[in-house]
Amino acid sequence: xxxxxxxxxxxxxxxxxxxxxxxxxxxxxxxxxxxxxxxxxxxxxxxxxxxxxxxxxxxxxxxxxxxxxxxxxxxxxxxxxxxxxxxxxxxxxxxxxxxxxxxxxxxxxxxxxxxxxxxxxxxxxxxxxxxxxxxxxx
Amino acid sequence: xxxxxxxxxxxxxxxxxxxxxxxxxxxxxxxxxxxxxxxxxxxxxxxxxxxxxxxxxxxxxxxxxxxxxxxxxxxxxxxxxxxxxxxxxxxxxxxxxxxxxxxxxxxxxxxxxxxxxxxxxxxxxxxxxxxxxxxxxx
DNA sequence: CCTTGACCCTCCAGCTACTGGAAGCATCAT
DNA sequence: ATGATGCTTCCAGTAGCTGGAGGGTCAAGG
Numbered sequence: 423x424x425x426x427x428x429x430x431x432x433x434x435x436x437x438x439x440x441x442x443x444x445x446x447x448x449x450x451x452x453x454x455x456x457x458x459x460x461x462x463x464x465x466x467x468x469x470x471x472x473x474x475x476x477x478x479x480x481x482x483x484x485x486x487x488x489x490x491x492x493x494x495x496x497x498x499x500x501x502x503x504x505x506x507x508x509x510x511x512x513x514x515x516x517x518x519x520x521x522x523x524x525x526x527x528x529x530x531x532x533x534x535x536x537x538x539x540x541x542x543x544x545x546x547x548x549x550x551x552x553x554x555x556x557x558x559x560x
Numbered sequence: 561x562x563x564x565x566x567x568x569x570x571x572x573x574x575x576x577x578x579x580x581x582x583x584x585x586x587x588x589x590x591x592x593x594x595x596x597x598x599x600x601x602x603x604x605x606x607x608x609x610x611x612x613x614x615x616x617x618x619x620x621x622x623x624x625x626x627x628x629x630x631x632x633x634x635x636x637x638x639x640x641x642x643x644x645x646x647x648x649x650x651x652x653x654x655x656x657x658x659x660x661x662x663x664x665x666x667x668x669x670x671x672x673x674x675x676x677x678x679x680x681x682x683x684x685x686x687x688x689x690x691x692x693x694x695x696x697x698x
Numbered sequence: 699c700c701t702t703g704a705c706c707c708t709c710c711a712g713c714t715a716c717t718g719g720a721a722g723c724a725t726c727a728t
Numbered sequence: 729a730t731g732a733t734g735c736t737t738c739c740a741g742t743a744g745c746t747g748g749a750g751g752g753t754c755a756a757g758g
Contacts (some may be wrong), residue, residue, distance in 0.1 A: 498679035541636035
């Protein structure tokens with residue numbers, strides 16, 4: 423299987439597969455002509471990577487997960503901890519984005535739109551959030 | 561005001577202020593000794609940037625927002641649209657992260673932890689999600 | 699045999715938004 | 729004079745690709 427077929431089979435772009443090889447995450451053999459040759463095992467690894475990346479694991483996490491996957495003597499606790507840490511980072515990021523979302527949504531709905539220049543969005547960015555009661559910067 | 565004071569006044573690291581100057585977002589004068597000299601206007605711009613970045617706007621968005629802020633003839637609709645687009649991107653990102661979160665949370669709670677090697681997290685990554693009824697890949 | 703088109707290869711550059719560090723002046727307090 | 733800051737520039741690195749240049753390979757058709 424050359425890289426094009428591996429890409430189709432794993433769902434990853436060929437460019438990404440080459441990049442993962444540079445990163446040491448896959449190590450396909452080479453044909454006499456220099457073309458990469460992927461076996462079942464490599465395709466499996468690539469699909470594993472595709473799924474792990476799709477769940478937001480970093481490449482370093484993926485490296486660790488592949489290592490644990492290959493290690494028959496692993497403790498599932500190690501995998502669980504890695505995933506739990508990742509979950510915590512996702513939750514933190516969601517919280518951050520939700521806070522932004524609320525503020526931005528408030529600004530968007532406060533702005534009338536239209537041709538006039540007066541805009542609460544710019545006012546807020548220029549002076550910081552204002553107190554709803556006093557109208558002064560918080 | 562030199563860069564250290566500007567950093568303290570705006571809340572941005574000095575390094576970041578220099579970077580913003582490279583990007584053309586601020587243009588402080590220079591003293592005879594070559595030091596950057598920030599006036600009230602620059603400090604205001606930097607604080608504006610700090611707040612906009614804190615709401616997740618890209619530097620290009622910030623550039624556009626500063627342009628609109630400086631333009632007395634602006635239409636507030638332009639600002640509103642920019643912010644609304646940003647809001648849509650935030651929402652998309654949150655949805656993406658929530659989907660990841662649900663999957664990862666499911667995997668974490670399915671994994672017993674402990675010393676044994678059997679781990680549903682790795683099983684899922686290796687074969688893709690399985691159907692709850694048939695136990696076969698979806 | 700030659701060409702055409704679709705593959706494949708390597709290497710380099712660029713993306714976002716900084717951040718760290720080295721080498722070298724300027725300033726200020728002692 | 730000296731040592732501690734603080735300022736300057738420039739270079740490199742971060743994560744994870746992605747695009748493109750320049751070139752080799754291979755199978756099919758004329």
